[in-house]
Amino acid sequence: MDIAAGILDFVYIWGIIGGLVALAFLTFGIDRIDEDARGAYMFRVLIVPGVLLIWPLVLWRWWVLETGRDKWPLRHAPPRRSHSAVWIALAVLIPAIFISALVLRPTWPAHIAPERLEAPIQ
């Protein structure tokens, strides 16, 4: 229970920091690093949930763009080549998961009729 509460606290703190990052990034940061965002405000509402979830990545990309470290050739090199390898791995993993689930599925004795339990006597 303590671990569960700790995980939820972590999520809560993550969200608060994400909210602060979203506030800073979407009020002035985004205008500095993307010309298409200047004068465009309505779309920023749709960006907020993404910032909440991946704010460390947002901070890193903001820093890269602000400091001129962005490498343009990388913008045009999507990682298509790993696609086949991923699906070969999934072609093994997904059936393994599914078959394991079927093998482990319990079978109940068909001849035993279900019995309704009575509420405990107070």
Place this chain on the structure above:
Amino acid sequence: MSVKYIPVQWNRNKWIYDAIVLSAIGVFLWIFIHLTPGWLSHERPINAQVHNARAFGACAFAMLTFILCIGPLARLDRRFLPLLYNRRHFGVITVFVAITHAGYILDWYFAFSTSDKYEALLFANTSYGQLIGFPFEVFGIFGLFALLVLSTTSHDFWMKFLTPRIWKALHYMIYPAYAAVVAHVGFGVIQDLQNDLFTWMVGLGAGVVIVLHLVAARHETRAGDPSVDAEQGWAPVADVTDIEEGFAKIAVLPGGDRVAVFRMDGKLSAISNACAHQNGPLGEGKVMDCLVTCPWHGFQYDVRNGRSPAPFTEKVPTYNLRLDGQIVLVDPTANPPGTPVDPIPIPVVDEART
């Protein structure tokens, strides 16, 4: 195409696409809830909350399965490209269906104790050391988290901000997410069901996704864009007579980038094959008035400089070309996006032969 970002770039096709998706969801839920309780082990008395949770869960799984089929189908047959056109909206709607499923589960199975329901979800079953009775909820939590990341980073802004490489890498989460969803269903509801129809539906659905991706990967290897090697700094990509007027030949350069070499008005130009919008295959588009149109979402680029026509601002890299007889040679080192390159004329003698 956008000069400035807008929330959603609606057009008539997207309205139709979304209307079909929403109608299909309505039909699926209606069939699941009202027509087929006997087929899906709902003959036992379960309450509306559980019934709805199963319906929305099954719908989310079916939608995710269908979404994962769209990519390989479009690669295998261009007639499936319209399904790809608005796949992002399809994905976002899937997330809402999955959240509804999670909401019904939380508000029934975890709502009637003094503990916080989210906390109860995490500590109610912690048997991580055994397969029978494994806390399958954790697979669903991961799947939902991955879908949330994907849907909330689906706006065009994110692709430009993160770069296609990082954005695509992030969106690779869809694959472990699908495996997690299969595990969530397999170690969850399938453990309980005595009726095998739902089990078959899940098994067949996942099987179709796997087979389609493997077939598409094999197709790309055998009939996809050819890889070329550079000789003395230049890579031979095609015989000039093989390039049809108004179209392109695509080749994979030694560094892994794809180049599209276009022929228009008896001249050749080369740009990156990856559209700056969503990395659609520009080389599969047609050139008209020096503008190639991306077959995925209609973004246009001047093949002579890699720039979208004003007022649009998208740019892709260009490549230098030269001819060695009939062979088109490409300098594998791309020019910065939007760099003008003079088209090279095809010798008249070659034109006559084509």
